[in-house]
Amino acid sequence: MKKDARVPHIHLNQLKKSFDHTVVLDGINLKVNQGEFIAIVGKSGCGKSTLLRLIAGLEHYNEGSISIKDKELAGLNTQARIMFQDGRLLPWKRVLENVGLGLKGDWRQTAIAALRDVGLEGRMHDWPSKLSGGQKQRVALARALVHKPEILLLDEPLGALDALTRLEMQELIECIWEKEKITTILVTHDVEEAVALADRVILIEDGKIVLSKNINLSRPRQKTQQVFVNISEEILSRIVDPNEQNLRLIIK
Amino acid sequence: MQARFKAGIRRMIPWALPVLLLVLWQLFSWNGVISDRILPAPSDVFTAAIELTSTGELTDHISISLGRATLGFLIGGLLGFFLGIMNGIFRFSDLLLDTSIQMLRNIPHLALIPLVILWFGIDETSKIFLVALGVLFPVYINTYHGIKNVEGDLIEMGKAYGLRGSKLFFSVIFPGALSSILVGIRFSLGVMWLTLIVAETISAHSGIGYMAMNAREFMQMDVIVLSILIYALFGKFSDMVAKYMEEKWLKWKT
Ligand SMILES: Nc1ncnc2c1ncn2[C@@H]1O[C@H](COP(=O)(O)OP(=O)(O)OP(=O)(O)O)[C@@H](O)[C@H]1O
Ligand SMILES: [Mg+2]
Numbered sequence: 001m002k003k004d005a006r007v008p009h010i011h012l013n014q015l016k017k018s019f020d021h022t023v024v025l026d027g028i029n030l031k032v033n034q035g036e037f038i039a040i041v042g043k044s045g046c047g048k049s050t051l052l053r054l055i056a057g058l059e060h061y062n063e064g065s066i067s068i069k070d071k072e073l074a075g076l077n078t079q080a081r082i083m084f085q086d087g088r089l090l091p092w093k094r095v096l097e098n099v100g101l102g103l104k105g106d107w108r109q110t111a112i113a114a115l116r117d118v119g120l121e122g123r124m125h126d127w128p129s130k131l132s133g134g135q136k137q138r139v140a141l142a143r144a145l146v147h148k149p150e151i152l153l154l155d156e157p158l159g160a161l162d163a164l165t166r167l168e169m170q171e172l173i174e175c176i177w178e179k180e181k182i183t184t185i186l187v188t189h190d191v192e193e194a195v196a197l198a199d200r201v202i203l204i205e206d207g208k209i210v211l212s213k214n215i216n217l218s219r220p221r222q223k224t225q226q227v228f229v230n231i232s233e234e235i236l237s238r239i240v241d242p243n244e245q246n247l248r249l250i251i252k
Numbered sequence: 253m254q255a256r257f258k259a260g261i262r263r264m265i266p267w268a269l270p271v272l273l274l275v276l277w278q279l280f281s282w283n284g285v286i287s288d289r290i291l292p293a294p295s296d297v298f299t300a301a302i303e304l305t306s307t308g309e310l311t312d313h314i315s316i317s318l319g320r321a322t323l324g325f326l327i328g329g330l331l332g333f334f335l336g337i338m339n340g341i342f343r344f345s346d347l348l349l350d351t352s353i354q355m356l357r358n359i360p361h362l363a364l365i366p367l368v369i370l371w372f373g374i375d376e377t378s379k380i381f382l383v384a385l386g387v388l389f390p391v392y393i394n395t396y397h398g399i400k401n402v403e404g405d406l407i408e409m410g411k412a413y414g415l416r417g418s419k420l421f422f423s424v425i426f427p428g429a430l431s432s433i434l435v436g437i438r439f440s441l442g443v444m445w446l447t448l449i450v451a452e453t454i455s456a457h458s459g460i461g462y463m464a465m466n467a468r469e470f471m472q473m474d475v476i477v478l479s480i481l482i483y484a485l486f487g488k489f490s491d492m493v494a495k496y497m498e499e500k501w502l503k504w505k506t
Contacts, residue, residue, distance in 0.1 A: 058408060058412055076411065078414070081412075081413070082412055084409060086405065088406055088409040090406060090427070092427040092430075092504045093423070093427075101410070101415070101423065102410075102414035127503075128504075129504065129505075143413070147413070147414070
């Protein structure tokens with residue numbers, strides 16, 4: 001099948017979502033290309049998870065439209081796999097069965113291979129409760145990847161991790177993305193993480209996209225690089241409002 | 253070696269108190285502190301057990317009681333289980349049935365004994381009916397709540413990962429409700445014995461409860477105590493079964 005390069009993989013058009021009268025997303029416009037890596041940043045409660053859940057088809061929107069390869073999304077987005085903010089492993093299934101969830105046929109081999117990719121092959125017979133926070137998230141990542149999704153939605157997958165494990169996981173995600181060329185949307189509250197991984201960083205504020213920044217740095221990116229630091233600073237200064245900015249200056 | 257010895261000790265500790273009690277009881281009976289008109293000595297109870305076993309009477313009564321308990325438990329338990337699952341999952345049947353079930357639940361089922369005797373006489377049906385009725389509600393309530401309380405997030409995750417229908421049920425909903433269901437089963441096993449004892453004592457031609465009632469007419473204190481002990485053992489046994497199921501199926505919790 002010939003893929004038209006101009007058709008975006010995901011197209012959000014004037015997307016609006018409100019929960020009982022509080023407007024969370026107020027006209028989001030976004031085109032994501034095939035194989036693009038997007039990072040979404042924004043303050044807690046600004047609607048990042050809601051946006052991912054809309055793209056996954058887990059939530060209904062009020063107005064606008066979501067199109068996947070020019071087809072309006074109706075119900076579950078079967079091409080997408082979402083990795084939830086809170087992991088959501090099934091505590092009563094062992095690691096391997098968690099990864100193999102929803103697979104058909106010879107699922108064991110496929111699941112083992114996915115676990116190998118995240119470096120947890122050796123823990124496949126353990127209960128999830130026996131894993132550390134980072135290991136759980138790696139299992140959740142393997143579970144999302146095992147379906148070979150065309151769209152990968154990551155909701156703060158590294159939120160609960162220490163700096164070192166975070167770095168490892170970032171490398172892992174980047175490596176998998178480069179290998180599989182999955183269209184990826186990563187939600188994070190860490191601007192550096194966003195700049196390190198994404199082709200484009202998007203900032204959501206008051207229900208709208210207020211910043212969309214292309215990151216044209218070569219990979220793998222050095223966080224100590226001056227350009228890198230500058231870009232991070234620029235985005236960060238857009239997030240924090242003037243009052244908080246003053247506070248930051250005072251602290252410095 | 254020492255570890256195994258310790259484990260052995262630990263397994264024996266729960267039985268220390270019952271055995272001690274038995275020994276004291278025997279001693280007090282021998283030296284007359286406990287009159288045999290109030291409580292026969294354990295040895296007498298034991299002799300009664302041997303005698304009744306040799307005539308085949310005891311095994312008959314036991315197997316009849318066990319049969320009633322099992323059949324009643326299966327009927328009531330399965331009914332409660334399926335109703336709980338239906339109402340836990342389908343909104344329509346929940347709306348239609350739950351209120352009625354909750355109303356019935358609040359009638360003490362033993363209060364129905366006179367009615368049940370009039371309906372079914374004092375043959376098997378009445379006992380099995382009462383046991384089933386008593387067992388139904390605890391199983392129903394706990395299954396129902398177990399299903400209702402399965403984390404919505406996990407169900408959503410299951411759906412997002414392509415699970416639907418029976419797959420979703422057996423991978424997410426049922427395992428999520430299982431620990432609550434087992435609590436219901438454990439509780440209903442207690443109800444099962446209680447109901448059976450009362451029903452057999454009041455109206456029966458056979459079974460442990462009948463054996464005790466019959467013994468009362470002939471002042472056979474040892475047989476009465478024997479039947480009480482048998483009930484205690486049965487109770488302990490069903491508790492062990494419940495515990496075994498929990499250990500087997502809720503391994504992930506430990
Ligand atoms: N199911 C819901 N019902 C009502 N309000 C909701 C629901 N889900 C989210 N909200 C509200 O929508 C807003 C956005 O929530 P969302 O979870 O998308 O934020 P977020 O950007 O992911 O925040 P965080 O960074 O803390 O995860 C919040 O104000 C939240 O209270
Ligand atoms: Mg969130």
